[in-house]
Amino acid sequence: MLIEPGELLAQINSPEDLKKFPKDKLVQICDELRQFIIDNVSVYGGHFSASLGVVELTVALHYVLNTPEDQLVWDVGHQAYGHKILTERRERFHTNRLYGGLSGFPKRKESEYDTFGVGHSSTSISAALGMAVASQYKGLTKKQHVAVIGDGSMTGGMAFEAMNHAGVSDTNLIIVLNDNCMAIDPNVGALKDYLTDITTSKTYNKAKDEVWKILGKLSKFGTSAQDVISKVEGGIKSALLNQSNLFESLNLRYFGPVDGHDVNHLAEVLKDLKDIPGPKILHCVTMKGKGYGPAEKGNQTTWHAPGAFDKVTGEIYKTTPSTPQAPKYQDVFGHTLVELAEQDDRIMGVTPAMPSGSSMNIMMKAMPNRAFDVGIAEQHAVTFSAGLATQGLVPFCNIYSTFMQRAYDQVVHDVCLQNLPVVLCLDRAGFAGADGPTHHGAYDIAYFRCIPNLVVSAPMNEEELRNMMYSATLHNGPYSIRYPRGKGVMPEWKTPFEEIPVGQGRIVKEGEEIAILTIGHIGNYAAEACKKLEKEGLNPAQYDMRFVKPLDGELLHEIFGKFKKVITVEDGCLMGGFGSAVIEWMMDHGYQAQVKRLGIPDDIIEHGEQHELHKECGFDPEGIAAAVRSLTEVSKTLS
Ligand SMILES: Cc1ncc(C[n+]2csc(CCOP(=O)(O)OP(=O)(O)O)c2C)c(N)n1
Numbered sequence: 001m002l003i004e005p006g007e008l009l010a011q012i013n014s015p016e017d018l019k020k021f022p023k024d025k026l027v028q029i030c031d032e033l034r035q036f037i038i039d040n041v042s043v044y045g046g047h048f049s050a051s052l053g054v055v056e057l058t059v060a061l062h063y064v065l066n067t068p069e070d071q072l073v074w075d076v077g078h079q080a081y082g083h084k085i086l087t088e089r090r091e092r093f094h095t096n097r098l099y100g101g102l103s104g105f106p107k108r109k110e111s112e113y114d115t116f117g118v119g120h121s122s123t124s125i126s127a128a129l130g131m132a133v134a135s136q137y138k139g140l141t142k143k144q145h146v147a148v149i150g151d152g153s154m155t156g157g158m159a160f161e162a163m164n165h166a167g168v169s170d171t172n173l174i175i176v177l178n179d180n181c182m183a184i185d186p187n188v189g190a191l192k193d194y195l196t197d198i199t200t201s202k203t204y205n206k207a208k209d210e211v212w213k214i215l216g217k218l219s220k221f222g223t224s225a226q227d228v229i230s231k232v233e234g235g236i237k238s239a240l241l242n243q244s245n246l247f248e249s250l251n252l253r254y255f256g257p258v259d260g261h262d263v264n265h266l267a268e269v270l271k272d273l274k275d276i277p278g279p280k281i282l283h284c285v286t287m288k289g290k291g292y293g294p295a296e297k298g299n300q301t302t303w304h305a306p307g308a309f310d311k312v313t314g315e316i317y318k319t320t321p322s323t324p325q326a327p328k329y330q331d332v333f334g335h336t337l338v339e340l341a342e343q344d345d346r347i348m349g350v351t352p353a354m355p356s357g358s359s360m361n362i363m364m365k366a367m368p369n370r371a372f373d374v375g376i377a378e379q380h381a382v383t384f385s386a387g388l389a390t391q392g393l394v395p396f397c398n399i400y401s402t403f404m405q406r407a408y409d410q411v412v413h414d415v416c417l418q419n420l421p422v423v424l425c426l427d428r429a430g431f432a433g434a435d436g437p438t439h440h441g442a443y444d445i446a447y448f449r450c451i452p453n454l455v456v457s458a459p460m461n462e463e464e465l466r467n468m469m470y471s472a473t474l475h476n477g478p479y480s481i482r483y484p485r486g487k488g489v490m491p492e493w494k495t496p497f498e499e500i501p502v503g504q505g506r507i508v509k510e511g512e513e514i515a516i517l518t519i520g521h522i523g524n525y526a527a528e529a530c531k532k533l534e535k536e537g538l539n540p541a542q543y544d545m546r547f548v549k550p551l552d553g554e555l556l557h558e559i560f561g562k563f564k565k566v567i568t569v570e571d572g573c574l575m576g577g578f579g580s581a582v583i584e585w586m587m588d589h590g591y592q593a594q595v596k597r598l599g600i601p602d603d604i605i606e607h608g609e610q611h612e613l614h615k616e617c618g619f620d621p622e623g624i625a626a627a628v629r630s631l632t633e634v635s636k637t638l639s
């Protein structure tokens, strides 16, 4: 269903069109852009409040910059809906995040205006600096390079690595810090407090206003912003700032804080900044969800990605099923962690800025001194956990599989080499769905199973998850548990804890001729396939291996002793994954069998609903059944 844009927005298909409007039309354009985002996301879902918070910034940037020649990089990119709508994609925007449609994040192959692919946070300054240095090297001195980074993403270490470098490069780099005091949940850490100090500091703001007034007056007489800044800057700094500015201590010229919702002022400031050489940071203060009451005043975390909603009443549509529903795996994790922590005071919780996404917020609420949101800092989260473990504690460090990629060395170097009892819980393992390839948890089986000392496990259902979490607390070494985004299969899941011996798999269903070996939740797809196949007279066996490392050797001896045809199924990459592990075991133990591996191919799988992607890759229930049929066909023709 196409959403009709407002009168002016309907005339804007590119920043060129935007620039044709006089400045006094920018406020109306912002209002229409904001409404278009509300109209679309209320119907199609997706990320919401972040894009509303940068509507004015987006319009001002594309009004002042010469995009795409001037390069604009969005950090994370979940706030870039306005950017996409203004850059030749308004008429396709209703396909945002849908299978085969626009990506939910900026993507180079989607548009020349998307100068850098994003999705993981804190990369924008590095990327924009790389572009700026390249322009400098090629003598393109007029080109501008802008990174728009949120206060949450600024807590990511990469951002500081980049600013440390930017501070010694005399490149044309503008960092726009979009400060709304929010990450997905409220932002955390000393940086947040610092930004709040600056924003509320009377002295600094008074001085800053003086500077901009002087700028305004002098620029009318042809005095360039550059001259003015250099004259008054020192005065402001020494006379009025009784604390050094963090960013200026890194040799970045700091400007702000400015009102991130005053589109005309933003345009003026950005225009001035273009003429000031060297790396600069503009501190914008905005409200996440600006312009939509429920998102401004309601639960701001909910409105980060609310799903479809009634834009008039603000009611978020929830399906109210007639039968009891299985819980989300993340909630089983959250509640189980509290249960375990209540009976074992060694247990702690750590999340890198995903309290609500991982349901670590359940423990943070119940035991605030034992569960920590460390900011968007996955590397720190893992090594902080390792530090806790050296003191006899058992930290459950919960990181989305895709974001765990950022902390790989910390898992190797700080946890596994030292054989510390850290429990790594990888949520969103397997296809993430509409977030697409930047967020698919495709690689964790492969990247974890090669690390010595690390247990690699995956539950097929909620009861198994609980027992793996419990078993991890008894293991006294590094232990990882992966599970997918979404729901399990057991409405009644609060089962008593039972230890699962490390490396012990289990039989799900007896059968003949073909054995299906599964790992994790995808085993339920195989069980569904077996039901289908029974009606066709086919009766494969199914084994839930539970552990990729260590594999259950005893069970594998039984399987390869009985079956000459084996299918492995994983919601993970085939390259180096679970199926590879089984084949390695088979060869190492002298067995011969035909093994068909089902999983994520060595390719980039775009976004869509999880089931659409499982189908695309052939490991949805029908795909598994088809694999069994084809192996059976082969044996029929051979016999
Ligand atoms: C490396 C990484 N960790 C976690 C996330 C999940 N995530 C997406 S947006 C977000 C919060 C971003 O906050 P901020 O940068 O302030 O942007 P805002 O939503 O406030 O506009 C987080 C934690 C991510 N995208 N990348």
Ligand SMILES: CC(=O)[C@@H](O)[C@H](O)COP(=O)(O)O
Residues within 6 Å of the ligand: 047, 076, 078, 119, 184, 305, 357, 428, 432, 435, 485
């Ligand atoms: C933009 C971002 O990285 C997060 O908002 C992510 O999309 C959350 O994913 P879930 O919706 O699976 O929690």
Ligand SMILES: [Mg+2]
Residues within 6 Å of the ligand: 150, 151, 152, 153, 178, 179, 180, 181, 182, 183, 187
């Ligand atoms: Mg923020």
